[in-house]
Amino acid sequence: DAKTTQPPSMDCAEGRAANLPCNHSTISGNEYVYWYRQIHSQGPQYIIHGLKNNETNEMASLIITEDRKSSTLILPHATLRDTAVYYCIVRPMFSGGYNKLIFGAGTRLAVHP
C-alpha cells in the first residue's frame, strides 16, 4: 500500500478554512485516498474518500491533484469541535479480500478562537 506523509500539526482560526495536505507520491491507479479524523478520547470517524475527482460532502471537500500524488482536505468553516487528529490513508480499490486501514501518524489540527 502507498505511504502517506502529513504535517504533524496545524493551527486554524475558528471560522476560517482548514486546509490539510497529504502527500502520497507512490499511489497507484487503483488506490483510493481516505480521510478519517479522531477527536480526543473517541474512535476515528470517516470523513470522505476519493479516487481522482474532487469530492464534497456535508463535512468536507477533498481536492486530489491531477497526478494524484497529493491531496488536500478542506474544512470550509472550522469550528472548535473540528480539533482532532486527521488521518490520510491510501488503500486499494480491491484490497485482496478485506477493507484494511493502515493509519499513519496523522495531522493534529488545533482550531482556536
Next chain:
Amino acid sequence: DAMVIQNPRYQVTQFGKPVTLSCSQTLNHNVMYWYQQKSSQAPKLLFHYYDKDFNNEADTPDNFQSRRPNTSFCFLDIRSPGLGDAAMYLCATSRDWDRVDEQYFGPGTRLTVT
C-alpha cells in the same frame, strides 16, 4: 442511536489476569475489526472477522484472541495482560470486505494494567 457500542469504556485489570472487552453493533455489518491504539500512536489493526471467518494480522501477539458468537457481537480476549498491553482498544465495523466502504468505529475501551 449508537451504532457501535463498546463496554466498558474503562477497564482496569491486573498483570496476568485475563480480561475480555466487548463490542456490539446495530448496523448488521458483515465485518468487525479490533484495533489497538497506544498512547499518542495511531490505531493498529489486530484482527478482523468477515462473518464467521477470523483473520489475524501477522504481527498480532498470541496473547490476543477474539470471538464472534453472532453478527452483532464480537469479543477481544487478552489471556495474560502485560503492562505493554495498556491501550485504547477500538472496535469497528464495515458493511463488506471487498467494497470501498467506510468503517464505523466505537468509542473505544481504555485498558489499564496494574
